[in-house]
Amino acid sequence: MSERAESGRTDGLITLAAADALWVELTTGSDVPTASGALTRSPACAGTGYVLLGSRVVTTARGSVPEAEVRRAAAVLNAVAVDRRDLVRVGPFHAAPGPEREEGTPLRWRRRIAEEPGGPEAVRDAHHLAGIDWRQLLVDQTRDGTRHTWWLPRAVVRLLDAAEHAEAVRTRRTSAAVTEQTRAADRRADPAGPVRPYNKELEGQLYSALSRKPGTARKVAGWACAVCRTAPATVLDHCHEHGYVRAPVCQSCNTQERPDHLYDNDIRVANRYTRLFESAADAWLHHWHRCTGCRARTTLPLPHLAAWTAHTACRPLRPTHPTAGGREPCGVLRVSWTGNQNTPRSCLLTVSVDFCPAGEHRVLAQVAYREAADRFRTWLAETAPTVAAAAGPSRLETLPTRFRPVVADTSGGDLELF
Structure with missing residues (x-):
């Protein structure tokens, strides 16, 4: 690590121009080349209240x-080491580009590179990405003498992914704060009567049908949050796997239980899962099992089950490092999966640790979906016996008469219903 990055006065504000010069000076000699104008040239926009420098939001x-x-x-x-032989293709792709992994981020670095018209020459005229001069690392390979493919080192791809994720997290937090302030102002301007507790009025109903009914939003606002039971409900939470309504919840609780997706099949297991699976586990398990499908199968939606597997079932496998107060868990937990819950035989969960001194992206365990589900059922019976007692295939009498149409799964008993 450069000594210049650790020395000097660090107790004040500097202008953007001075920060540009400081950024270039501090990163001279780094494996990752940096660009001048990192804070003043597009796509950086200091007027939004932040800029991206590497993987950090400043x-x-x-x-x-x-x-x-x-x-x-x-x-x-x-501190990032770059192996220029370990490359990842970043474009162009002939198929239509799919949705961005982080739609709320202005960075969208893959789109900026892969969708640039005019070929590699036009791309090389583009500006920096998060202060990184990726043009120096871009590899243009030719296939069949005519088809060009563009590649970047894997370490740089991970760095840009981390920057995009950090930007998305900040955007979501800012948006949630603004929304809450607006709602608080509305409540002060037009105070409503006391909200009533939720008593399973919507149990067993499909979200796809209920959300289209006129007046649903107004009806939801009349309930208290079914999880914290203090704040007024603002959204109708539902199970994304089975489609059933769980309960009306407040914005805070709805955001807290939302998986921290890196990709569609890859999530980061952050510290907030300590509340979901430990301190407030009983309340959250009861809430998740308001879904008729999850309750009948005695499981959780796949992202939550994967997070539980990483956070709880694989906890003894997580490496630790010494600190002044003892030993603390190392790195950031991450879990990904192949397949889905409808094909449990081929669904495999992979638990790993990012940014660990023992080796970045170190794989801790690979757990089959069925094994993870069995472990969860055992843990559920010990942690929340009342929730476990109300779950299971013997509780199918509470299912609605018309099921949500799904593709049948013949690989396991009773799973074809869901």
Whole structure:
């Protein structure tokens, strides 16, 4: 790590121009080449209140930026080792591009590279990405003498993915804060009467049908959140696997249980899962099992089951490192899966640790879906016996008479119903 990234005065604000110069100076000699104008040239826009430097989000205010944050971002970037032989294809792709992994992020680095018209020459004229001069690392390979493919080192791809994810997290938090402030102002301007508790009025109903009914939003606003039971409900939570309504919840609870997706089949298991599976596990398990399908199968939706497997079932496998107060878990937990819950024989969960000194993306365990589900049922009976007692295939009498149409699965008993 560069010594320049750790020395110097770090207790004040500096101008964007000074931060540009500091960024280039601190990252000189890094494996990842950086660009000048990282804070002042597109796609950076300091007017939004932040800029991206490497994998970090750096806050800006009135044309200034904290010097300490620039130095921290440079230190993180300098620690990245790049193997220029380990490449990942980033475009162009003949198929129509799918939805962005993080739709709420202005960075969208894959789209900026892969969809640039005019071929590699036009791409090389594009600006930096998160302060990284990716043009120096772009490899243009030719297939059949005519078809061009563009490649970047895997370490740089991970770095840009991390930047896009960090930007998406900040965007969601800012949006949620603004929404909550607006609602609070509305409540002060037009105070409503007391909200009533939710008593299973919507149990067993399909979200796809209920959400289209006129007046549903107004009806939801009349209930208290079914999880925290204090804030007014704002959204109608439902199971994305089975389609059944769970209960009306507030924005805070709805955001808290939302999986932290990196990709469609890959999530980051953050510290908030401590509340979901430990301190408030009984309330959340009861809420998730309001879905008729999850309750009958005694399981959780696949992203939640995968997160539980990483956070709880594989906890003894997670490496630790010494700190002043003892030993703490190392790195960031991550879990991905192949297949889905409708094909349990081929569905495999992979638990790994990112940013671990023992080896980045170190795989801790691979657990079959059925094994994970069996472990969860055992844990559920010990952790929330009342929830477990109300679950299981013997509770099918509560299912609605008309099921949600799905593709039948003949690989396991009783799973074809869901």
